[in-house]
Amino acid sequence: MMRVIPESHAVSLYRGDALLFRHSAEAPAIHVGRGQARFDMYRGNFEIEDYLEAREPLRHLEVLAEGDGHRLAFRRHADDALQLELRLETRGDGATLTTLYAAPGINRTWWRLAAEQGEHVWGCGEQMSYLDLRGRHFPLWTSEPGVGRDKSTYVTWRSDVENRAGGDYYHTNYPQPTFLSSRYYACHVETSSYADFDFRHEDFHELQVWAVPERLELFAAPSYLALVETLGARFGHQPRLPEWVYDGVILGLKRGKAHAEEKLDQALSADMAVSALWCEDWAGIRETSFGARLFWDWKASESRYPDLAGWCRELGERGIRFLGYVNPYLCVDGELYPVARDRGYLATDGQGGPAIVDFGEFDCGVVDFTSPDACAWFKDVILKANMLDIGISGWMADFGEYLPVDVALANGVSAEVEHNRWPTRWARVNAEAVAERDKTADATFFMRAGYTGVQAHCPLLWGGDQSVDFSRHDGIGTVITAALSSGLVGNAFHHSDIGGYTSLFGNVRSAELFKRWVDLAAFTPVMRTHECNRPGDNLQWFDSAELTQHLAHMSRVYRHLAPYLKAQVEEGAERGIPVQRPLFLHFEGDPEAYATQTQYLYGPDLLVAPVVEEGVEARDVYLPAGETWVHLWSGAVEAGGRRLQVAAPDGRPPVFFRQESAWRGLFESVPGRDG
Incomplete structure (x- = not known):
């Protein structure tokens, strides 16, 4: 449940007992400013620079109860003109910060959400290099993703020199200002302006937007699967495949x-x-x-x-x-x-x-x-x-x-x-x-x-x-x-x-x-x-x-x-739950389920660990705890909660199914299976 704790000059938002957002004079969560951007596009690749003219914390806050929500009036100091006005509303499973007013000239905002040590963060649209976003920042601007995307490689260097097209780890065709946290909440910023989500700080996540966004939306759920389903309902469901x-x-x-x-x-x-x-x-x-x-x-x-x-x-x-x-x-x-x-x-x-x-x-x-x-x-x-x-x-x-x-x-x-x-x-x-x-x-x-x-x-x-x-x-x-x-x-x-x-x-x-x-x-x-x-x-x-x-x-x-x-x-069509799923979506209590991004669950019952390295004949596979797993091709039964080396000849990638799966008969008759 989301709950707000208002004070005279501060406000806090909690999911249960977990702090998500707090703004006070000593630790302001919102900063505003002005900047001048430069965008240089060459064949879908963008060079983006910002000349930052000002960034200031909004230290003075007045909190006013209003109906079933709160009106938040932000100033740089007590005698300053109003800079930003928001409405904070909560519902059982979420909260919304909606912009009511922004002073003329503000075209940069920074929003901080509380972070914890050991927290995992995912999302931001379609990311190619890192599933867990913690420890890095992610500019959010749709573009060509770049050729190579690793500045230390020859292909990326050559692409940069000849086509300005080398790219970096964060470049993506599909960014989205939405992330999920292992603290069982998700945040979406409603804006289409350039943004940069920074997950490098120990105590907070900082969301930079080159505009005043319409609103920040927070969603909470008791499980990751429920959280994904909530986001599916928020953004819309894809139709079934033909x-x-x-x-x-x-x-x-x-x-x-x-x-x-x-x-x-x-x-x-x-x-x-x-x-x-x-x-x-x-x-x-x-x-x-x-x-x-x-x-x-x-x-x-x-x-x-x-x-x-x-x-x-x-x-x-x-x-x-x-x-x-x-x-x-x-x-x-x-x-x-x-x-x-x-x-x-x-x-x-x-x-x-x-x-x-x-x-x-x-x-x-x-x-x-x-x-x-x-x-x-x-x-x-x-x-x-x-x-x-x-x-x-x-x-x-x-x-x-x-x-x-x-x-x-x-x-x-x-x-x-x-x-x-x-x-x-x-x-x-x-x-x-x-x-x-x-x-x-x-x-x-x-x-x-x-x-x-x-x-x-x-x-x-x-x-x-x-x-x-x-x-x-x-x-x-x-x-x-x-x-x-x-x-x-x-x-x-x-x-x-x-x-x-x-x-x-x-x-x-x-x-x-x-x-x-x-x-x-x-x-x-x-x-x-x-x-x-x-x-x-x-x-x-x-x-x-x-x-x-x-x-x-x-x-x-x-x-x-x-x-x-x-x-x-x-x-997927009914609930927005993806066919390909990270292990932690079904194995929240297994710490090892958070540590891999090159294997996945195919639906709830198949675990797939494709070979993505050159010149190897086997690969390391983690079988999540709490299940007994069966090797798709040989029928070998393996206990969960451990890693093992699995042979990976062509046509037999490491794939396992849950022993108790209702689909076991289908899996046991797959073409290429022993016997």
């Missing part, structure tokens, strides 16, 4: 129709379980120094996919769906750009002309999703007529991070304020188009960008553009962290590009990496391959019989587990 998804792997191919037909036949001949073809080049290809890029003019390319509508029907008769690709930008050399420009559907440069954004050797206009007319046009012409109506059953809804801060928008709001909102606006446009064609249960789309509220619109996340390697901050292991962190704030369904995407500076995909990624993907809500940005330089599943057979085997494992997965998807 039934056809469970039929097998989605094959990512982007070399035209003839190539796709050939590789589909190869897959089916190998007894591969295939649910769909994902041909992101359906609208055409543009070759750049980065690799094979797409032609951003969203209509079927007759040269690459002649009579695509007819082919979608033919594939459907064989039980195979066709998926495409789209993003919220229009290339200036396409047919759709001048239509959108002439009708006023594009963001402008402030001088009356369309804002032009460099996407790497080609320029694009930005569809203005603050304009209802632009949204309706994009839905009707592109997503419905050009995609859904010809039989496309889903797509990658890419980007959403690139809104420049210097463009002018139809709603008159600063693009700096709209920037973080853009992924959610983009998700809503896609979701509405699908719903308006009554296909929410039959079509899907997946996104990498996100922000507060994206959960209610985006049915499926993917982990973004990982490097094609085992690197600590940008390789295969980061997709586990991404799934777990985003899942805690209400995103129940997550997956990744099998084999990774970004191949630069001689960094190419190995057979070992590809097989390890296939093994991981079989235990995620969706299996999907990707040819990556340089298909000709990188190994593909169809390049050898060994890789084809490996993918085929694990696709059958995925299909076999579909009944169990469907049950977890149902729980």
